[in-house]
Amino acid sequence: MSLTLPASRLRTQVASIIEGTGSSPAEARQVADNLVLANLSGHDSHGIGMVPRYVDAAAEGGLKPNSGVKVVLDTGALLTLDGQRGYGQIVGVQAMELGIARAKAHGSCIMTLGQAHHLGRIGHFAEMATAQGLVSMHFVNVLSRPVVAAWGGGDGRFGTNPCCIGIPLPGAEPFLLDFATSRVAQGKMRVAYNKGEKVAPGHLIDENGAPTDDPGVVVVPQSNGLFGALMTFGEHKGYGMAVACELLGGALTGGGTWHRPADTARTVLNGMLTVLIDPAKLGTQAAFETEARAFVDWLRQSPPGAGFDEVQIAGEPERKARAARERDGIWVDDATWSEIMAAGAKVGVRITSAD
Numbered sequence: 001m002s003l004t005l006p007a008s009r010l011r012t013q014v015a016s017i018i019e020g021t022g023s024s025p026a027e028a029r030q031v032a033d034n035l036v037l038a039n040l041s042g043h044d045s046h047g048i049g050m051v052p053r054y055v056d057a058a059a060e061g062g063l064k065p066n067s068g069v070k071v072v073l074d075t076g077a078l079l080t081l082d083g084q085r086g087y088g089q090i091v092g093v094q095a096m097e098l099g100i101a102r103a104k105a106h107g108s109c110i111m112t113l114g115q116a117h118h119l120g121r122i123g124h125f126a127e128m129a130t131a132q133g134l135v136s137m138h139f140v141n142v143l144s145r146p147v148v149a150a151w152g153g154g155d156g157r158f159g160t161n162p163c164c165i166g167i168p169l170p171g172a173e174p175f176l177l178d179f180a181t182s183r184v185a186q187g188k189m190r191v192a193y194n195k196g197e198k199v200a201p202g203h204l205i206d207e208n209g210a211p212t213d214d215p216g217v218v219v220v221p222q223s224n225g226l227f228g229a230l231m232t233f234g235e236h237k238g239y240g241m242a243v244a245c246e247l248l249g250g251a252l253t254g255g256g257t258w259h260r261p262a263d264t265a266r267t268v269l270n271g272m273l274t275v276l277i278d279p280a281k282l283g284t285q286a287a288f289e290t291e292a293r294a295f296v297d298w299l300r301q302s303p304p305g306a307g308f309d310e311v312q313i314a315g316e317p318e319r320k321a322r323a324a325r326e327r328d329g330i331w332v333d334d335a336t337w338s339e340i341m342a343a344g345a346k347v348g349v350r351i352t353s354a355d
């Protein structure tokens, strides 16, 4: 069994649970809107299914509702920010608002954000920048149980370390590349496990370092009490990118890198290095617009390859999913819905699919 619910109802229900973690009504609404937008965008892994984790993290004390970013250093085009373990959906937006203003003023901004609680879909932040005509690049690390193996390694050593690049395009929707450096997002393994699905070969190793198609190896402890691990995308190259995200998002931001055995904490902290560029201030705006447009048009003229209908650019699948799910509702599997109801019960909020 499963449910298909309208986005508006999910926003209200999720907000009531987030408020139960101690958030102000405005904060709860912003977190809920962000999570539901991730579902609408087709990324259920970073949507409302995160609510149980947030409820536990707040109870643990690792997530601190109603916290804002603290400016640690401000030299104009360089910003160092501390997320103070606030909801990533709040401190990430606050950080981007500051960085976008600086990039508009100075032509560019390099911004670090450490100790943000889970930032969710990183594309959300690049979308804020591209909406203002800015290029936005993000390198992110994840401080949580290490679920991704090094290339050549047999256990998890780091997180799914996402990378994101947003580029505004003249007269068109932006290019929005936003991906985990693991072959798949950890949350997608939770979703697959909840649905009882297997995953394609080459994505996972089990608790003994052997290849497996069982997503459960990274969701629940295995026979020896250990977890398996996800593999990086693109073999040694994706592995290198994941390490770059750890060094830039974790070390350079000061937020911290992961270098200890796994624990059972539910708190997830992200560190994010953001580089913002205003093409209008770089002196190449006219050429940038013409050349970017010409290249995207050239890509689109490619004949579809076997098994494909068309060539798309990054960002399009999410925009198409939004249109379809706004219209048809958001599909929630039974296990995820039960977990969300149980999370609500923990903070004294009762929700049902008929609310």
Ligand code: NAD
Binding pocket: 043, 045, 046, 118, 119, 120, 121, 122, 123, 141, 142, 160, 161, 162, 163, 164, 176, 177, 178, 179, 180, 181, 183, 184, 185, 186, 188, 270, 311, 312, 313, 314, 315, 316, 317, 318
């Ligand atoms: P994914 O594998 O679905 O890849 C998504 C990217 O590929 C998007 O930019 C999308 O537009 C593009 N894309 C997909 N199909 C395409 C096609 N046919 N043609 C052209 N481009 C195409 O994403 P993922 O790796 O599962 O990541 C999902 C989300 O998880 C991201 O939003 C990421 O930021 C987020 N994430 C967050 C954290 C965190 O700790 N906060 C950690 C990992 C991932």
